[in-house]
Amino acid sequence: MTVKERLAAQAAEVEVYIRERFGARMRERGVPEGLLSAMEYSLMAGGKRLRPCLCLSFAELFGAPRASVMPFAAGFELIHTYSLIHDDLPAMDDDDLRRGRPSNHKVFGEAGAILAGDALLTEAFGCMSRSWPAVAAELVLPALAEAGRAAGAAGMVGGQMLDMEFTARQGVTLAELAHMQALKTGALITASCVCGAILAGAAEDGISRAREYGEAVGAAFQIVDDILDEVGDAATMGKPVGSDREQGKSTYPSLVGLNESRRLAGQRVDAALAAIAAYDGPAADFLRDLARYIVVRVQ
């Protein structure tokens, strides 16, 4: 199997969990139909499920059964999905398309989209807490704190705030851009890796390695995303290309050019590979292939 096929197989596993376990629980509890439709519209839009895959793979790397970590891993996808819904709102990035379909608020209205996002974010933490009792409570709680920090004011939400501030002003530096992206995209990707390690009961050194890998892969991922916004085509991206430039956003290509952006992305991938060089086995091999796969798309 190629890495793309293995990623797809893992994504399918995550989707089964979300559809059958999470969806069924929401129905059991009597969630208003309009709200559930809005939540599932975006949750089931065929994302790559990168964050759950990272969480599951690091859990496996450190010896945890994948099934025990699945609720926690799925929670990352709920958080990621909520962030896309809110980012697309007219008051934010005002995007009409997401993954090739009308964005959430174009279908369910602004109020529906705000509430669907709020609900997904809230349910994410409930979902994550269901890794207990399969995983010890003393491991689940630090993992929850880690995920909360990454998603919160000093992580993803803070990054979106900086992104909006930067869009409105000139002269953003490369250091500022890297910091903003580390918060907006990097923090949750990193937490997915770190939480997998924590939930598996990895030692401090293992957790540090997961963090290094996550930070490097997160940075590479975002640089590639910037490049694709410049050179990709709308069909592959599922959204209009060139939208960053149109909005006057600073990106890696706009600040250092395409070639240097590609070089920097490659450098981050090397850092990710170095972080987990000491490990072997199928999970380590998959994580290595995944890191390399990220930049293949732009070479």
Added chain:
Amino acid sequence: MTVKERLAAQAAEVEVYIRERFGARMRERGVPEGLLSAMEYSLMAGGKRLRPCLCLSFAELFGAPRASVMPFAAGFELIHTYSLIHDDLPAMDDDDLRRGRPSNHKVFGEAGAILAGDALLTEAFGCMSRSWPAVAAELVLPALAEAGRAAGAAGMVGGQMLDMEFTARQGVTLAELAHMQALKTGALITASCVCGAILAGAAEDGISRAREYGEAVGAAFQIVDDILDEVGDAATMGKPVGSDREQGKSTYPSLVGLNESRRLAGQRVDAALAAIAAYDGPAADFLRDLARYIVVRVQ
């Protein structure tokens, strides 16, 4: 001390925690200044801190030290505050005033208000998880699940969705109104009580009593709120009165009249008192006075 004074004293205790511990943690972590300002603007707007007080009082009733439960109790205030910020948005209830001041989005813009709400909701779960290790992990996790359920799609967010659906249509019944309010306001108030009991390690019967009390007090509170929107004055309310009627919202007074609304509120208070009749001590007395105080405002 009157119940009002005791409530104020407890609110002050909660504010000290939020200002000193939560605020300091956000600053330590380097939360972007614009985001933190928007979060603190609404968090420090002088609410009654009813939900943390309920959580702390039930914890005390069942023998837990208040300090150990404080992080969890404060988390309820963060959730409550986020819900007010998002409810006031132009796409939702479109309210310009909250607690006598311009609502969050009037000061920080729509994007700022959406992000401040998202951040407060996220940080709430991190804050709650800090009741561990002072409280056993096996008690904190079920309490987190309870709070998440109450705040989520089948609780508060679902209730706001129903509220918006009901505002847009005619012929809402009293049963529908009561159900919507039980989700929108009742669920979080109930969870505040229930989580206090869970965190204190109360037995099943104690947790059921806390739930009965919370459901009854939550219902009474919302009926009183409906009445005050009809007969209160703007200065007391900190927002324009009659706004429910203006928006064509169904309320207890609009469906059953003022007198019957008062009778129903009184009935719910009696149910709350009955739920905790078997307990004594200062926490039980305070909870009884609090239940009675809710309806005093409209008699």
